[in-house]
Amino acid sequence: MRVQSHRGSVPREVGAWMAVFDQATIGSVGGGHLEWQAIAQARALLAGKPAVGLMRYALGPSLGQCCGGEVFLEFERVSAQDTPGLQQYFQAQQAQWPPVALFGGGHVASALVQVLGCLPFQVRWLDSRDGIFPETLPANVCTEHSEPVQGAVAALAPRSRVLIMSFSHAEDLDVVAACLLRQRVRDDLPFIGLIGSRSKWASFSHRLTERGFTASELAQVICPIGVPGIAGKAPEVIAVAVAAQLLQSITVT
Numbered sequence: 084m085r086v087q088s089h090r091g092s093v094p095r096e097v098g099a100w101m102a103v104f105d106q107a108t109i110g111s112v113g114g115g116h117l118e119w120q121a122i123a124q125a126r127a128l129l130a131g132k133p134a135v136g137l138m139r140y141a142l143g144p145s146l147g148q149c150c151g152g153e154v155f156l157e158f159e160r161v162s163a164q165d166t167p168g169l170q171q172y173f174q175a176q177q178a179q180w181p182p183v184a185l186f187g188g189g190h191v192a193s194a195l196v197q198v199l200g201c202l203p204f205q206v207r208w209l210d211s212r213d214g215i216f217p218e219t220l221p222a223n224v225c226t227e228h229s230e231p232v233q234g235a236v237a238a239l240a241p242r243s244r245v246l247i248m249s250f251s252h253a254e255d256l257d258v259v260a261a262c263l264l265r266q267r268v269r270d271d272l273p274f275i276g277l278i279g280s281r282s283k284w285a286s287f288s289h290r291l292t293e294r295g296f297t298a299s300e301l302a303q304v305i306c307p308i309g310v311p312g313i314a315g316k317a318p319e320v321i322a323v324a325v326a327a328q329l330l331q332s333i334t335v336t
Contacts, residue, residue: 086121087157088112102161105129112156117142121156128158177223180205181333182240186232186258187249188215191278194318195246196224198326207243209235211254236261244274244329246308255279256287263291263300274332276308276325 086101101110101118103125112118117140128134137157161169180203185192188210199206200221208216208224211232220226229235232254239245247258255277262275277284284306291301309324310331 086112086125087159088154103129113154117154124156125158128160134158134160177203177205180223182207182243183329184209184235184239184243184245186210186235186245186247186254187278188212189248189250190318191321192246192248193217194322195325196221198322199329200224202326202330204244204329205240207239210249212250231257233257233261236265239265239272241269241271243272244276244332245272246276246278246325246329248278252283256290259287259304260291260294260296263296263303266300266303272303274329275304276328277304277306278308278321279306281307 086103088099099110099112101108101112101121103122105126108122112121120140124135124138135158137155139153139155141153183199183204183206185195185199185206185208188208192208196206196208200223204223206221206224208220208226209229209232210216210226211228211230213228216226227235232249236245236258245258245262247255247262249255249258259275259277262272266272266275277287279287284304287304287306288301292298305328308328309321310327313320313324313327315321
C-alpha cells in the first residue's frame with residue numbers, strides 16, 4: 084500500500100510518501116501519531132477494508148498533537164504489476180533532488196557518501212586517482228575519474244553544491260579556482276565548500292588573490308565547512324556536520 088502526504092488545504096503538492104506492507108514500512112509521512120494511524124489504515128486496506136482514497140487529518144487534539152494545520156493522506160493499493168510505474172515515479176522524484184559534486188575520495192568523503200546516500204541528493208563523486216572508489220555505493224551516488232580533477236567543474240550540473248576535500252591542497256586550490264571562474268561566467272553554484280582550517284583558507288585566499296580573484300568572489304567559498312558548534316575530527320562527525328549544512332543550503336536557496 085502506498086501512502087502519500089499532500090500539503091496545503093487544497094491537496095495538490097506531494098510532500099512525502101510511505102510504502103506499507105504486512106510486517107514492514109518504507110519511507111515516512113511525518114512520524115508521530117499521524118503516521119501510526121496511517122499505517123493502521125493502510126494495513127486495514129490491505130486486509131480487505133474498502134478503499135478510502137484521500138483522507139484529511141487535523142494536526143490537533145484529535146491526534147494527540149499540537150502542531151496545528153492539516154495534512155491529506157492518499158492511500159493507493161499497489162502490486163507487482165505496478166512496479167514499472169512506481170520506478171518511473173521514483174526516478175522522476177529523484178531527478179528533482181539537488182546535485183552535489185564531491186571532490187576527493189578520502190576518509191571524510193567516504194563517510195560523507197554514506198550519509199548523503201540516505202538523503203535527497205544526487206551525488207557525483209570525483210577523484211583524480213584510479214581505484215579509489217569502493218565497489219558498493221548508495222543508489223544516489225555515481226563516481227567519476229577526472230585528470231586533472233578541476234577539469235570536471237565546467238561540466239557540473241547547474242545548481243550543484245560543491246564540496247572540495249581532495250588528498251592534495253594543490254588540487255583543492257585548483258578546484259576552488261575552477262569553481263570561482265565558473266561563477267564569474269554562470270553564477271550557478273549555490274554552495275562551494277572547502278574542507279580545512281581557517282589558516283588553510285587564509286593561505287588559499289592569498290594565493291587566489293594573486294590569481295586575480297576579488298574579495299567578493301572569495302566570499303562565495305565556505306571554509307571550514309560543516310555546521311558550526313559540532314566538535315570532533317572523526318570523519319563520521321565531520322560528515323554529519325557537512326550534510327546538515329547542505330540541507331540548510333536547500334532551505335536557504
